[in-house]
Amino acid sequence: MKLQEMKQSWFGNVRGDVLAGIVVALALIPEAIAFSIIAGVDPMVGLYASFCIAVVIAIVGGRPGMISGATGAMALLMADLVADHGLQYLLAATILTGIIQIIFGILKLSRVMKFVPRSVMVGFVNALAIMILTSQFQHFVGETWVMYTLVGLTLAIIYLLPRVTKAVPSTLVAIIVVTAIAIYGNLNVGTVGDMGALTQQLPVFLIPSIPLTMETLMIIFPYALSLAIVGLLESLLTANIIDDATDTESNKNTESSGQGIANVVTGFFGGMAGCAMIGQSVINVKSGGRGRLSSLVAGVFLMFLIIVLGGLVVQIPMAALAGVMIMVSISTFDWSSVRHLNKLPKTDATVMIVTVAIVLVTHNLSIGVLAGVLLSAIFFAAKISKINVTEEMDIRGQKKVYRVEGQLFFASVSEFPAKFDFADSVSEVVIDLTHAHLWDDSAIGALDKIEMKFEENNINVTYLGLNDESKQLKKRAGGLSKASGH
Amino acid sequence: MFKRILLATDGSEHSVRSAEHAIQLAKQFNGTIDVVYVVNEETSKHDVLHNGSKYEIERKRKEKVQLALDQLDGTAIDYNVQILHGEPGPSIVEYANKNDVDCVVIGSRGLNNLQTMILGSVSHKVAKRAHCPVLIVK
Numbered sequence: 001m002k003l004q005e006m007k008q009s010w011f012g013n014v015r016g017d018v019l020a021g022i023v024v025a026l027a028l029i030p031e032a033i034a035f036s037i038i039a040g041v042d043p044m045v046g047l048y049a050s051f052c053i054a055v056v057i058a059i060v061g062g063r064p065g066m067i068s069g070a071t072g073a074m075a076l077l078m079a080d081l082v083a084d085h086g087l088q089y090l091l092a093a094t095i096l097t098g099i100i101q102i103i104f105g106i107l108k109l110s111r112v113m114k115f116v117p118r119s120v121m122v123g124f125v126n127a128l129a130i131m132i133l134t135s136q137f138q139h140f141v142g143e144t145w146v147m148y149t150l151v152g153l154t155l156a157i158i159y160l161l162p163r164v165t166k167a168v169p170s171t172l173v174a175i176i177v178v179t180a181i182a183i184y185g186n187l188n189v190g191t192v193g194d195m196g197a198l199t200q201q202l203p204v205f206l207i208p209s210i211p212l213t214m215e216t217l218m219i220i221f222p223y224a225l226s227l228a229i230v231g232l233l234e235s236l237l238t239a240n241i242i243d244d245a246t247d248t249e250s251n252k253n254t255e256s257s258g259q260g261i262a263n264v265v266t267g268f269f270g271g272m273a274g275c276a277m278i279g280q281s282v283i284n285v286k287s288g289g290r291g292r293l294s295s296l297v298a299g300v301f302l303m304f305l306i307i308v309l310g311g312l313v314v315q316i317p318m319a320a321l322a323g324v325m326i327m328v329s330i331s332t333f334d335w336s337s338v339r340h341l342n343k344l345p346k347t348d349a350t351v352m353i354v355t356v357a358i359v360l361v362t363h364n365l366s367i368g369v370l371a372g373v374l375l376s377a378i379f380f381a382a383k384i385s386k387i388n389v390t391e392e393m394d395i396r397g398q399k400k401v402y403r404v405e406g407q408l409f410f411a412s413v414s415e416f417p418a419k420f421d422f423a424d425s426v427s428e429v430v431i432d433l434t435h436a437h438l439w440d441d442s443a444i445g446a447l448d449k450i451e452m453k454f455e456e457n458n459i460n461v462t463y464l465g466l467n468d469e470s471k472q473l474k475k476r477a478g479g480l481s482k483a484s485g486h
Numbered sequence: 487m488f489k490r491i492l493l494a495t496d497g498s499e500h501s502v503r504s505a506e507h508a509i510q511l512a513k514q515f516n517g518t519i520d521v522v523y524v525v526n527e528e529t530s531k532h533d534v535l536h537n538g539s540k541y542e543i544e545r546k547r548k549e550k551v552q553l554a555l556d557q558l559d560g561t562a563i564d565y566n567v568q569i570l571h572g573e574p575g576p577s578i579v580e581y582a583n584k585n586d587v588d589c590v591v592i593g594s595r596g597l598n599n600l601q602t603m604i605l606g607s608v609s610h611k612v613a614k615r616a617h618c619p620v621l622i623v624k
Contacts, residue, residue: 114539334535
């Protein structure tokens with residue numbers, strides 16, 4: 001059975017997987033180079049990453065048909081580390097990122113992802129899109145109209161070619177056409193070669209040359225933690241999208257460890273940390289990719305192309321890559337969230353905007369996500385902490401019934417006692433908790449307080465309709481507080 | 487003759503009109519209806535991003551076909567609902583051909599030439615490739 005499953009996930013769709021893998025490889029190259037430049041490293045670092053991650057994840061990933069590689073979200077996180085400490089520290093951080101993700105997977109923590117609400121995820125992709133776009137502005141500074149025209153041409157081809165044919169990825173055609181124009185027109189524009197070296201060889205195993213000290217760890221750990229969080233967030237989101245698009249299930253914990261293993265391997269082979277890519281995975285599924293083979297073919301074919309065509313790749317004008325990145329930014333951005341912003345619940349809209357704002361201020365996607373999760377947790381607590389108390393007088397005027405509706409816990413009980421009239425003239429009070437739930441010691445404490453105040457006025461208190469859980473809690477906590485002198 | 491009818495729907499007004507025609511056909515020939523709604527990759531991405539869980543997604547998609555189902559519920563016609571994944575045109579064709587459907591009923595969005603060139607016409611694709619008669623409702 002196990003073997004049968006494995007065979008199916010590898011060879012169940014050979015033709016579709018090979019063709020889709022080739023399409024994805026062609027679409028991966030410009031992005032891998034552009035993301036390297038965002039991170040501030042040589043183009044080879046991103047290309048090695050996309051190669052290693054795609055190949056390793058094909059073997060150990062949990063979501064067949066998903067494509068992983070060097071990504072914009074990760075590149076944006078590592079730019080400061082590279083600028084301050086250099087490539088070797090990035091490689092070490094990449095390995096540490098992988099180790100954190102493996103631990104995450106082994107501890108089966110993928111279920112904590114459900115605490116990241118959708119408005120935070122929307123904020124995440126929107127912030128990512130804006131940051132990819134702004135990262136391109138530096139390439140426009142001090143440029144001439146020639147460069148602007150090439151960017152415009154790149155975008156025109158990317159968006160108009162699919163109307164004519166979808167057989168070849170339009171980004172690739174745009175890059176080839178614009179590169180050809182730049183070469184044959186002798187246009188003096190900045191190229192990929194100006195941004196760093198491109199070596200036409202396979203990656204080799206190397207241990208990052210960094211001092212193995214506590215100080216090093218203190219430098220790389222914060223980066224690795226951010227990278228691990230963002231990598232898993234985007235990977236598991238992508239996995240959910242591919243689950244839905246292919247109408248199949250996948251193991252998120254296997255995927256988490258798989259992403260970790262892929263990053264460890266990548267770090268040792270001179271690549272930067274990466275994760276799953278929404279855009280490329282959608283391209284893969286659209287092109288007919290379903291199995292593990294598609295990711296393997298994408299990685300291997302990408303490396304093959306670089307080894308064969310490396311000499312041409314360095315001549316790609318930066319204008320063409322900037323165009324591709326603008327397209328990536330536009331397609332990453334969730335436009336419907338802006339169109340329907342006024343229709344969203346106010347709290348959702350606030351969480352989304354705060355997530356985006358914090359990312360743009362801190363330049364760190366993981367901080368934005370954590371803040372967004374925190375804020376939505378506070379909103380949720382505020383929402384459920386509304387307690388409704390209605391009172392009803394007994395016919396003879398001797399007994400009053402308070403009906404309590406809602407969740408009694410630390411956040412909701414602060415104004416709870418104020419809803420009772422302690423100076424009442426009745427002799428008996430019934431607190432009806434049929435539609436209430438007691439969650440913690442604060443709830444018990446508040447009830448004790450209410451009971452005490454009534455008793456001070458010689459009013460007898462009885463409870464009605466406590467559910468079993470609440471009763472247990474009251475017995476345990478209430479018994480204790482009474483015993484200690486209340 | 488038309489025993490098994492495929493009704494393609496996307497929850498739009500056009501598909502409400504298509505449903506009326508599918509129902510008339512089914513009544514005439516005492517047939518059954520397969521209500522088909524296709525989710526493409528972009529919709530998957532949007533739905534996963536905007537919904538808390540897969541149950542919420544499922545519920546929202548059911549709402550999309552609900553208009554057609556409301557029309558069907560008023561009749562005695564047997565029907566079932568299929569939610570497919572992929573490009574709308576090829577997915578409808580594949581389902582129709584695989585299940586030996588006798589007739590496909592599909593709405594036309596009424597695009598002009600330029601729009602057809604840019605957006606592509608799902609109904610034309612289906613008409614071209616399905617192995618059975620296709621009724622394009624305008």
